[in-house]
Amino acid sequence: xxxxxxxxxxxxxxxxxxxxxxxxxxxxxxxxxxxxxxxxxxxxxxxxxxxxxxxxxxxxxxxxxxxxxxxxxxxxxxxxxxxxxxxxxxxxxxxxxxxxxxxxxxxxxxxxxxxxxxxxxxxxxxxxxxxxxxxxxxxxxxxxxxxxxxxxxxxxxxxxxxxxxxxxxxxxxxxxxxxxxxxxxxxxxxxxxxxxxxxxxxxxxxxxxxxxxxxxxxxxxxxxxxxxxxxxxxxxxxxxxxxxxxxxxxxxxxxxxxxxxxxxxxxxxxxxxxxxxxxxxxxxxxxxxxxxxxxxxxxxxxxxxxxxxxxxxxxxxxxxxxxxxxxxxxxxxxxxxxxxxxxxxxxxxxxxxxxxxxxxxxxxxxxxxxxx
Numbered sequence: 073x074x075x076x077x078x079x080x081x082x083x084x085x086x087x088x089x090x091x092x093x094x095x096x097x098x099x100x101x102x103x104x105x106x107x108x109x110x111x112x113x114x115x116x117x118x119x120x121x122x123x124x125x126x127x128x129x130x131x132x133x134x135x136x137x138x139x140x141x142x143x144x145x146x147x148x149x150x151x152x153x154x155x156x157x158x159x160x161x162x163x164x165x166x167x168x169x170x171x172x173x174x175x176x177x178x179x180x181x182x183x184x185x186x187x188x189x190x191x192x193x194x195x196x197x198x199x200x201x202x203x204x205x206x207x208x209x210x211x212x213x214x215x216x217x218x219x220x221x222x223x224x225x226x227x228x229x230x231x232x233x234x235x236x237x238x239x240x241x242x243x244x245x246x247x248x249x250x251x252x253x254x255x256x257x258x259x260x261x262x263x264x265x266x267x268x269x270x271x272x273x274x275x276x277x278x279x280x281x282x283x284x285x286x287x288x289x290x291x292x293x294x295x296x297x298x299x300x301x302x303x304x305x306x307x308x309x310x311x312x313x314x315x316x317x318x319x320x321x322x323x324x325x326x327x328x329x330x331x332x333x334x335x336x337x338x339x340x341x342x343x344x345x346x347x348x349x350x351x352x353x354x355x356x357x358x359x360x361x362x363x364x365x366x367x368x369x370x371x372x373x374x375x376x377x378x379x380x381x382x383x384x385x386x387x388x389x390x391x392x393x394x395x396x397x398x399x400x401x402x403x404x405x406x407x408x409x410x411x412x413x414x415x416x417x418x419x420x421x422x423x424x425x426x427x428x429x430x431x432x433x434x435x436x437x438x439x440x441x442x443x444x
Contacts (some may be wrong), residue, residue: 079296084303087266096261097308097391102315105254108376109247109319123150123204126161130178141176150204165193165201172204239399243336249410251312252402255334256395259341262301264366267345269432270297298342306336324406333405340422344394344431349372350429350436369395369406378410394422 127145129138152168155161164170173193176195194205201366212288325331343378346430352358353397372379373395380390391413400411401418 076292076295082298084295097304101254101258112246123171125150126155126173128155128158128161128175133178165403171200250274250398251321256399258414262305263341263345266301268348271349330405340426343426345431347429350432394425398419
């Protein structure tokens with residue numbers, strides 16, 4: 073054991089001396105975290121209480137229905153304003169004075185209507201308008217009034233990035249949303265690059281075979297690489313946590329459950345690194361493949377933005393990607409519920425990848441270390 077720890081220590085020193093390894097493992101996650109929060113993390117940007125909803129009652133509407141609806145709308149966590157004319161409300165929606173418009177027709181009678189119809193107007197592409205629309209629909213479902221049968225998109229010439237949420241929160245904090253993604257990035261940077269590179273380099277240069285002639289076994293070198301990589305991930309994650317404290321990320325993350333899931337994510341992603349060394353023959357070819365899969369897994373894993381509104385031609389990768397489930401698991405521990413799948417899948421899919429990785433590596437162990 074002492075030989076393994078000593079070898080891990082020297083392996084760690086050798087890794088951090090390399091600029092590429094040091095930058096991508098320790099520096100890049102910190103820079104990316106700061107940039108993303110600076111651009112998208114305005115804490116007041118998505119404050120629901122600041123959204124404005126116009127409510128238009130058509131003339132001669134049933135007084136009882138209007139009274140019931142008014143009492144219901146009073147409970148919506150947004151600014152409500154009654155407007156007399158629909159055209160006036162639409163103009164205010166276009167000019168950004170309103171974020172959404174509800175039109176209540178005079179034909180609506182809650183007592184006799186089996187399928188009452190209410191029109192909801194919003195501007196597609198405007199974040200506040202899209203979120204207002206989603207919240208109103210969620211609110212209607214919550215109070216068991218299924219009235220919104222037609223959702224109408226109002227066109228304008230302003231293009232603003234669309235933001236989607238799937239849970240009703242008074243304040244959406246992007247820095248809380250992206251924090252698990254940055255932690256996941258710090259693990260992926262080591263598991264996708266450091267572990268495969270060290271093992272494949274040693275195999276290609278014949279270093280592993282030389283262990284057959286010395287008291288240190290090849291398996292000892294393998295465990296030394298793993299220990300060194302774990303140490304790099306822990307240091308990188310500590311740096312990210314320290315930065316998150318300065319950014320005032322929610323303290324809900326700092327729990328035993330979150331730490332346990334973080335360790336589970338680390339084990340799963342390290343096993344993914346073993347897949348690369350199990351199927352790769354040449355170092356340069358594997359590095360190209362790893363770079364491609366790293367980028368795809370990162371962006372189609374939802375580390376930085378929700379990714380469930382993309383076409384099915386690429387969405388299939390989202391659902392087989394273990395990163396998708398690991399980062400979602402971290403978020404659900406603090407109240408986010410972004411992905412459209414049950415909690416059980418957060419453990420099933422990554423665990424399948426874990427067992428497949430271990431099985432594949434075990435079957436190719438001698439080949440991986442260059443003994444065959």
